Amino acid sequence: MELYNCSLEELWQRLEKGEVSSLEVTRSVFKRIAEVDETVGAYLEIDEKRALVQAEAADERRRQGQEITPVTGIPLGLKDLLSTAGLKTTCGSKMLAGYRPEYDATVVSRLREAGAVITGKLNMDEFAMGSSTENSSFKPTRNPWDLKRVPGGSSGGSTAAVASATAIATLGSDTGGSIRQPASFCGVVGMKPTYGRVSRYGLVAFASSLDQIGPVTLTVADAALLLGVIAGHDERDSTSVDLPVADYYGGLKNEIKDLRIGVPAEYFGAGLDPEVEAAVRLGCRQMAATGARFEDVSLPHTDYAVATYYLLATAEASSNLARYDGVKYGFRAEDADGLIDMYRKTRAQGFGDEVKRRIMLGTYALSAGYYDAYYRKAQQVRTLITRDFDKVFAGCDVLVAPVCPTPAFAFGEKVDDPLSMYLSDILTIPVNLAGLPAISVPCGFTKAGLPIGLQIIAKPFAEETLLKVAWHYEQMAGWSGRRPQLAGEAV
Amino acid sequence: MDYEIVIGLEVHCQLLTETKIFCGCSTHFGNPPNQNSCPVCTGMPGALPVLNRKVVDFAVRAGLATACKITPNSVFARKNYFYPDLPKGYQISQFELPICIGGHLDIEVEGEKKRIGITRIHMEEDAGKLVHPEYEHGVSYVDYNRACVPLIEIVSEPDMRSSAEAVAYLKALREIVVYLGVCDGNMEEGSFRCDANISLRRWGAPEFGTRAELKNMNSFRNVQRAIEYEVERQRDILDGGGQVVQETRLWNVDRGVSMSMRGKEEAHDYRYFPDPDLLPVVVDEVWVEDVRQKLPELPAAKRQRLVDDYAIPVVDAEVLTADRAMADYFEAVVKLFAQPKAVANWIMVELMKLINEDKISITQCPITPQGLGDLLSLIDEGVISGKIGKQVFSQMYSSANNDPRQLIEDQGLAQMSDVGELAALVDDIVAANDGKVKEYQQGKVKLFGFFVGQVMKKTKGQANPQVVNRLLKEKIG
Numbered sequence: 021m022e023l024y025n026c027s028l029e030e031l032w033q034r035l036e037k038g039e040v041s042s043l044e045v046t047r048s049v050f051k052r053i054a055e056v057d058e059t060v061g062a063y064l065e066i067d068e069k070r071a072l073v074q075a076e077a078a079d080e081r082r083r084q085g086q087e088i089t090p091v092t093g094i095p096l097g098l099k100d101l102l103s104t105a106g107l108k109t110t111c112g113s114k115m116l117a118g119y120r121p122e123y124d125a126t127v128v129s130r131l132r133e134a135g136a137v138i139t140g141k142l143n144m145d146e147f148a149m150g151s152s153t154e155n156s157s158f159k160p161t162r163n164p165w166d167l168k169r170v171p172g173g174s175s176g177g178s179t180a181a182v183a184s185a186t187a188i189a190t191l192g193s194d195t196g197g198s199i200r201q202p203a204s205f206c207g208v209v210g211m212k213p214t215y216g217r218v219s220r221y222g223l224v225a226f227a228s229s230l231d232q233i234g235p236v237t238l239t240v241a242d243a244a245l246l247l248g249v250i251a252g253h254d255e256r257d258s259t260s261v262d263l264p265v266a267d268y269y270g271g272l273k274n275e276i277k278d279l280r281i282g283v284p285a286e287y288f289g290a291g292l293d294p295e296v297e298a299a300v301r302l303g304c305r306q307m308a309a310t311g312a313r314f315e316d317v318s319l320p321h322t323d324y325a326v327a328t329y330y331l332l333a334t335a336e337a338s339s340n341l342a343r344y345d346g347v348k349y350g351f352r353a354e355d356a357d358g359l360i361d362m363y364r365k366t367r368a369q370g371f372g373d374e375v376k377r378r379i380m381l382g383t384y385a386l387s388a389g390y391y392d393a394y395y396r397k398a399q400q401v402r403t404l405i406t407r408d409f410d411k412v413f414a415g416c417d418v419l420v421a422p423v424c425p426t427p428a429f430a431f432g433e434k435v436d437d438p439l440s441m442y443l444s445d446i447l448t449i450p451v452n453l454a455g456l457p458a459i460s461v462p463c464g465f466t467k468a469g470l471p472i473g474l475q476i477i478a479k480p481f482a483e484e485t486l487l488k489v490a491w492h493y494e495q496m497a498g499w500s501g502r503r504p505q506l507a508g509e510a511v
Numbered sequence: 512m513d514y515e516i517v518i519g520l521e522v523h524c525q526l527l528t529e530t531k532i533f534c535g536c537s538t539h540f541g542n543p544p545n546q547n548s549c550p551v552c553t554g555m556p557g558a559l560p561v562l563n564r565k566v567v568d569f570a571v572r573a574g575l576a577t578a579c580k581i582t583p584n585s586v587f588a589r590k591n592y593f594y595p596d597l598p599k600g601y602q603i604s605q606f607e608l609p610i611c612i613g614g615h616l617d618i619e620v621e622g623e624k625k626r627i628g629i630t631r632i633h634m635e636e637d638a639g640k641l642v643h644p645e646y647e648h649g650v651s652y653v654d655y656n657r658a659c660v661p662l663i664e665i666v667s668e669p670d671m672r673s674s675a676e677a678v679a680y681l682k683a684l685r686e687i688v689v690y691l692g693v694c695d696g697n698m699e700e701g702s703f704r705c706d707a708n709i710s711l712r713r714w715g716a717p718e719f720g721t722r723a724e725l726k727n728m729n730s731f732r733n734v735q736r737a738i739e740y741e742v743e744r745q746r747d748i749l750d751g752g753g754q755v756v757q758e759t760r761l762w763n764v765d766r767g768v769s770m771s772m773r774g775k776e777e778a779h780d781y782r783y784f785p786d787p788d789l790l791p792v793v794v795d796e797v798w799v800e801d802v803r804q805k806l807p808e809l810p811a812a813k814r815q816r817l818v819d820d821y822a823i824p825v826v827d828a829e830v831l832t833a834d835r836a837m838a839d840y841f842e843a844v845v846k847l848f849a850q851p852k853a854v855a856n857w858i859m860v861e862l863m864k865l866i867n868e869d870k871i872s873i874t875q876c877p878i879t880p881q882g883l884g885d886l887l888s889l890i891d892e893g894v895i896s897g898k899i900g901k902q903v904f905s906q907m908y909s910s911a912n913n914d915p916r917q918l919i920e921d922q923g924l925a926q927m928s929d930v931g932e933l934a935a936l937v938d939d940i941v942a943a944n945d946g947k948v949k950e951y952q953q954g955k956v957k958l959f960g961f962f963v964g965q966v967m968k969k970t971k972g973q974a975n976p977q978v979v980n981r982l983l984k985e986k987i988g
C-alpha cells in the first residue's frame with residue numbers, strides 16, 4: 021500500500037519501528053498531491069519545500085532520541101483560516117488574498133512543537149460561511165467520491181484532502197457543522213470538540229461563541245491521536261477551558277457495555293433522505309449489539325436552532341469581519357475617493373455574496389430597536405436549546421443521529437437557494453449552540469456510492485466517551501478507511 | 512429668560528498599568544510608532560484579547576474611592592464603528608454591565624458643599640493615533656502604540672449646575688485618580704480627558720432640555736470656557752425661540768468657539784453586544800475587600816487629618832495635599848522635626864519654589880525628608896541662623912547633599928554661640944568705641960544696632976544674634 025493511503029495511527033507505529041522515514045511519507049503525500057489535487061482541488065497553498073525540511077527535522081529528532089509525539093513527521097494539512105506565520109492564510113477570501121500572518125495559531129504552534137509536517141492550506145467557504153466550499157473566492161473543491169458533487173463545507177478542503185489521501189489528517193473548524201457535514205459527505209471522520217477544549221487563538225473568527233477547531237481523519241483512532249496534540253488550555257484564549265486532557269487514544273478500547281444511548285426524535289424528521297435514515301438506523305442496531313441501551317429522547321427546541329444560529333452567528337460575524345477594512349492588511353480597493361469610499365469599495369469588492377449577506381443579516385440583528393427582538397431573543401433560545409441537551413444527558417451518555425439530512429449534493433444545486441442550504445445544517449447546529457463535542461463517523465454509502473455519516477454527540481468535555489463510542493462503532497461497522505476511486509489512478 | 516444649566520461629565524482616564532488591557536504590549540509613552548504592538552492590539556485575523564487583571568483592580572479602586580457599587584459579574588461589550596485608528600472595527604468596552612455603578616463625589620464651590628452622582632465607571636481600550644504628515648499629501652499613517660491601552664470612563668449624573676461646579680468636580684476627580692495611582696491626570700497629553708453634556712431648561716421645568724456634547728477640552732480652563740461658550744450659545748438659541756439640536760461639538764481652543772462635529776441623524780448605532788471572546792469579569796467580595804484594604808487615604812480625608820493632627824491652617828493643608836507625595840513628604844519631615852507649621856512653611860515657600868522652577872515632582876526632589884528635617888533641627892538648635900539655613904538649603908538642593916551638618920562644617924557656617932568667646936569680642940568692641948557707648952547710654956538707642964553690626968562683622972555674620980544681644984545688653988545697659 022502506498023504510504024499516503026495509511027492512517028495516522030499506522031504511520032505513527034511504522035515510524036516508531038523505523039520501518040519508514042518521515043521524508044518517505046512526506047514525499048509520498050506530495051506525489052499524491054501532484055497526482056490528484058488538480059482534480060480534487062483541496063489545496064489553496066501547497067508548501068512542499070518547507071514540508072520536506074520539517075520532515076527531515078522530524079527524522080533527525082527521532083534519530084537523536086528526542087521526544088516523539090504521534091504526529092512527529094506526519095504530513096498534515098490545515099484549513100486556510102488557521103493563522104500560519106509566513107504561510108498565506110486567506111480564509112478562502114479575496115479579502116485576504118496574499119495575506120501572510122506574522123504569527124502561528126496556538127494549534128499550529130502545538131503541531132510544530134510536536135514535530136508535525138505542514139503540507140499546506142486547504143480550501144474552504146469564504147470565512148467559513150457555507151456548506152459546500154462553493155463560496156471559496158478562489159476555486160471549487162470536488163468531492164473525491166463524485167467529482168460532480170460538492171465536498172460539503174465549510175471545511176471541504178480539509179475533508180476532501182483526507183478522503184483523497186493528499187494529507188494524512190487535517191484540521192478543520194466547525195461553527196455550525198463545518199467539520200462534521202463535509203466529513204460525512206467525504207466519508208471521513210470529523211470531530212468537533214467541546215467549545216473551549218481547543219484554543220481558538222489564531223483561528224480567524226467567523227462566530228466566536230461557536231467556532232471550534234477539530235481533527236479530520238481517516239479513522240476515529242487518528243482523531244483521538246490528533247486531538248490529544250491540539251487540545252488543552254491556552255492562556256491566549258480566554259474561552260479555552262483549563263481542564264485536564266485525557267489520553268484519548270489510550271481510552272478508545274475501554275468497554276462501552278453499560279452505555280446509555282439516546283436517539284433524538286427531532287433528528288429523524290421530515291426531509292431526512294431515506295437512504296441516510298436507513299444507514300443511521302442500521303448503525304444504531306449495530307451499536308445495540310454491544311449491549312448498549314437505546315432510548316428515544318426529545319430535544320423539543322430543535323426547530324428553533326437554525327433561526328437562532330443564523331441570528332447569533334451572523335451578529336458575531338458582522339463584528340468579527342469589521343477589521344477587513346483595507347487599512348492594515350489584505351485587499352484594498354484601488355479606485356477609492358476618500359476614507360468612506362475606500363471602506364465601501366474595499367468591502368464591496370473584497371467579500372463574496374454569502375459573506376455580505378451574513379454581515380448584513382448580523383448588522384440588522386444588532387441594530388438599535390431590533391437587538392431585543394433578534395439578538396437577545398436568540399440568546400434566550402440558545403439557553404433553551406442547551407437545557408434540552410442537559411435534560412437528555414441526565415439520562416444518557418451519548419446521542420446518535422444523522423449528520424446531514426442528505427448525502428453530498430451537486431455543484432450549483434443550492435447556490436441560489438441559501439435558505440435550503442441553511443436548513444441542511446439543522447442536525448449539526450444545535451451542538452454548536454450548546455457547545456457540545458460531536459463526531460461524524462462513516463456509516464455506509466448510498467446506492468449511488470455517496471458516503472453517509474453517523475453523528476455521535478456527547479456531554480461537555482466528554483471527548484473520551486465520545487471517541488470511545490465512535491471507535492467501537494467504527495470497529496463493528498467497518499466503513500472507515502475506504503478510499504474513493506479517482507480518475508487517472510492506477511487501480 | 513433665565514435658565515438652569517444642566518451639566519453631566521464623561522471622563523476618560525488612561526490607566527497607569529505597565530501593559531495594555533488585552534495583550535502584553537508595553538504602555539510606555541513616546542516609543543517609535545507601532546513599536547508597542549502585537550497581533551492582538553493591531554487586530555490581526557484570529558488574535559484574541561486576554562484581560563489584564565490589573566485593569567480590573569484599578570477600576571475597582573476608582574469605584575470604591577467614589578462610593579460605587581462593584582458589579583460582581585461585569586461584561587465586556589463590543590462597540591462597533593469604523594475608523595482607521597480602531598484596528599478591529601470595534602472597541603472593546605462595557606455597556607449593559609459596567610464594573611462600577613451608582614457612586615458619588617463631594618465637591619465644594621465657594622464654600623458650598625455639593626454631592627455629584629456618579630452613574631457608572633467602565634473599562635475599555637483606547638484607540639490608536641492617526642498621523643497626517645504635512646509633507647506627504649494624501650497619505651496618512653496609523654500608530655497603534657496607544658491602541659489597547661487601558662482606560663476607565665467615569666460617567667457623572669447630570670448634577671452640575673455651573674461651569675464652576677463642573678471644574679470643581681473634575682479637579683476633585685482628577686485628584687482622586689492621581690491619589691489612587693491609577694492615572695497620571697495629565698490633561699494636556701490626554702491621559703485625563705473630559706466630554707461634557709450640556710443643556711438648559713427653564714427654571715422649574717421637569718424635563719431636561721436637548722443636550723449638546725462637547726469634546727476636545729484639554730485643560731480645566733478650557734472646560735470652563737467651553738461650557739460657558741456653550742451655555743451662551745444655547746441661551747441665544749432658546750431666547751430667539753429656536754431649538755437646540757442634539758449634536759456633538761468640538762471645542763476649538765485657539766478660536767475659543769465650538770463647532771458641530773456630527774448631529775443626531777449622523778449619530779452612530781454602535782450595535783453593542785457582549786464580546787464573545789471574553790468571559791464575564793468576576794469580582795468577588797474577597798477581591799473587593801482586598802482592594803478596599805489597600806486604598807490610600809483620599810485627599811479630602813487627608814486634608815482634614817492634617818488640620819486636626821498638626822494644627823496647620825486649612826489653606827496649608829490644601830496646598831500640601833494637592834499632591835499625595837507632597838503630603839507624604841510633609842508628614843515624613845514632621846516625624847523628624849515636630850514643628851508642623853514651620854515644616855509647612857519651608858515646603859510651601861522654599862521647596863515648592865525650587866521644584867516648580869525645575870518642573871520636577873516632589874518625588875524627584877534632591878532634598879530628602881531626612882535632609883530637610885536635619886536642617887530644620889540645626890536651625891532650631893541655633894547652630895545656624897534661619898538666613899544661613901536658606902543658603903544651606905539651596906546648596907543641598909543643587910548638590911543633592913543631604914548632610915546639612917557636613918555642609919555647615921565644611922564651609923564654617925556654624926553660628927558662634929560660645930558665650931566666653933563672644934563676651935571677649937563684645938569687650939573689645941565696647942573698649943574701642945568709647946564715644947559711641949556714651950552716646951548710647953545718653954539715649955541714642957539706635958546705636959545698639961551699630962554694636963551688633965560690629966560683632967557680626969568680626970564674626971563674618973556667624974555670631975548667634977540672640978547671644979550677642981544679651982551680652983551687649985549686660986555690658987552697656
Ligand SMILES: [Zn+2]
Nearest residue numbers: 534536549552
Ligand atoms: Zn499588543
